[in-house]
Amino acid sequence: MSARRRRSLALAAAVATAAALGATAAPSASAAEIPLNGYELTWGIKASYRTYVATYAKGSFTPAAGASQAENNGAFTFTGGTGTYDSTTHAMALGFQGELTITSEAHGFRIGLSDLKFDSGKGEITADVERDGTTQDDVPLATVTVTRAMTDMATTLTEEAGDVFGSATYAGAEGDQLTVVKKTDPEPEPSATEPATTPPASPTAEPQPTGSATPTATPSATASPTTQAPTPTPSAGASETTAPAAKGEIADGTLGWGVKQSFRAYVVGPVAKGKVTASGGATQAGGNGGFTFTGATGTYDTEAGTLQAVYQGAVNFKGHEHDGAHSLDLTLSDLRIDLGQGKGTLSADVADHGETTQDVVLAELSAPSAALTAKDDVITLDAVNATLTEAGAKAFGGFYAAGAELDPLSLAVALTEGAELPSGSDGSGGGDGTDGSGTGNGGTDASGSTAGGAGSTIGGGLGGSLASTGSDVPAGALGAAAGMAVAAGAGVVLALRRRRATAE
Known part of the structure; x- marks a missing residue:
């Protein structure tokens, strides 16, 4: 019974076939990984860098293959995020679709970013970087202060980012905030006999080990997905409950x-x-x-x-x-x-x-x-x-x-x-x-x-x-x-x- 308690509810729902294995063996590392899909990542790199490219460098940002940029030279969004959630460590590892090409007419540079990855366990963002006809895989661009809600997370640019974006002063500098969200509705689980195991999609609110208790309390067995969706919002932090005057x-x-x-x-x-x-x-x-x-x-x-x-x-x-x-x-x-x-x-x-x-x-x-x-x-x-x-x-x-x-x-x-x-x-x-x-x-x-x-x-x-x-x-x-x-x-x-x- 103690071994079954150690299994997270998310694991029991996502891996229904695990029941055949019985309770006599502890879950393996592979069994603890739950597949994830339908995520989006939004990050602007650094606002001052975007301003520099669009003005002084006479350049542009060209998103493609699933990536987009917000209006007025805003942040970038990468879609189609897939990966895994580890129910033991409560860490998420996601890879995203989309490419971003950064060019400068004045300074003559061209940078390509693709295959963006977010790892909540490591607290970092990586990307494949293409420059001068060569591509370097999984370059760490920023460290991330991961939060349970995974919205507006603080980022710090790395030394490698300073090299990629052309200024050593960026190393250790504050980057734009990062948001990772699940955009597709969770697929309904047909198992009506175990309503307590219905929140397999809840890892979106569980990037840290300390958040393991939250999903069990927020979903309701009788509530529809429409009513469940807003429930993680209040858990983002008590400091946001009272807005300052305009x-x-x-x-x-x-x-x-x-x-x-x-x-x-x-x-x-x-x-x-x-x-x-x-x-x-x-x-x-x-x-x-x-x-x-x-x-x-x-x-x-x-x-x-x-x-x-x-x-x-x-x-x-x-x-x-x-x-x-x-x-x-x-x-x-x-x-x-x-x-x-x-x-x-x-x-x-x-x-x-x-x-x-x-x-x-x-x-x-x-x-x-x-x-x-x-x-x-x-x-x-x-x-x-x-x-x-x-x-x-x-x-x-x-x-x-x-x-x-x-x-x-x-x-x-x-x-x-x-x-x-x-x-x-x-x-x-x-x-x-x-x-x-x-x-x-x-x-x-x-x-x-x-x-x-x-x-x-x-x-x-x-x-x-x-x-x-x-x-x-x-x-x-x-x-x-x-x-x-x-x-x-x-x-x-x-x-x-x-x-x-x-x-x-």
Whole structure:
């Protein structure tokens, strides 16, 4: 009798012929595997990657053979999933139909993905990857935080994914959420004598060993499949039972932004020989990384797709010391984000040697999606592109031209008190985020070292974004000043002072 208790109800229903084997032998490994079919997998890889392909790379995504893409450059769905469910370990292994071809006119690449597989036991997504006429089977693209409901599961891109999609910064980066669902109705079991064994399709809600008790409680022997289908929904999590208001005031929030990677490298490099200091609620990531601003206040409206948030904290860039004074002394504070339908602006109070101009619009913003979706009472936006404005170019003293790409932003706002904000990214594409000192000193950032005094970074991209346009090297005054410094030492100080005097 104890051996029969160890058999799951799902096994007894799906393998009816096992009754002939009797209860004297334990089920074999093969007998514990229940065949599955009719599943769909939806995953967008990474929103910022899709934006990069469709815009900067002048490329496209072409799904085929059972795969499809959502509107507005959305996520991809692969169909016809088949595989097995192990009733002993409660793990699912599924393979899906569909192919996805990714091409770029501007950069000349072509990537083919096929034979996507999801393994809940290993917690990973794999695919066959075709590049340059050769195919590599079962390449691990992401690890998955598997949940019982198997909807909106968090994913983390692998080192192999970074190689496939062309940027090492993707390794360990947050990918799009993953959903695996059974789309076809479960086939009715004719065994009316054992109504308790009717939920053989319940593995859709049982990817983890801890979920083994759930299917026995949710189905009803007398209920029709139509009434049974919604029952797994409440088990997705108690935190989703109360939805936040569609609009209201922001309770808290964080903003990750690195300003511009090449500018940070220039300030602490051998030309400016300066330092970067974060204060007042802002911190800087280790290795001269990006910044995190905190204590957001403002308003949101998810129905209208609008968000206004003001963040605490300041960051100061100081360099070119001469006779105890610094020719470069720039402070950004009181950062404000204004978004509407995925477009908007980044403003800040800008202090040049203590003289402050309020609410300078530094950048125009473009989010990967126009929608503002709250999860666990938190709205999160990642990979928000930032483009320098005319006013922003003036604030940086003409170091960069209007239209230059700044580091991308990531932000999160809490809609209710106590809502847990994600640890997030500093938006720099570099640094480990472990250094809360907020200070970067010259010569400490190997990845952001300068070459030729022009502020260009060695081995560094634009904040880790594939959307880099090559504008990392400061233009105009910065390039000239750096060259003067190499040739004449303190000449850069005089040039910067003259530029400041002219501006005044």
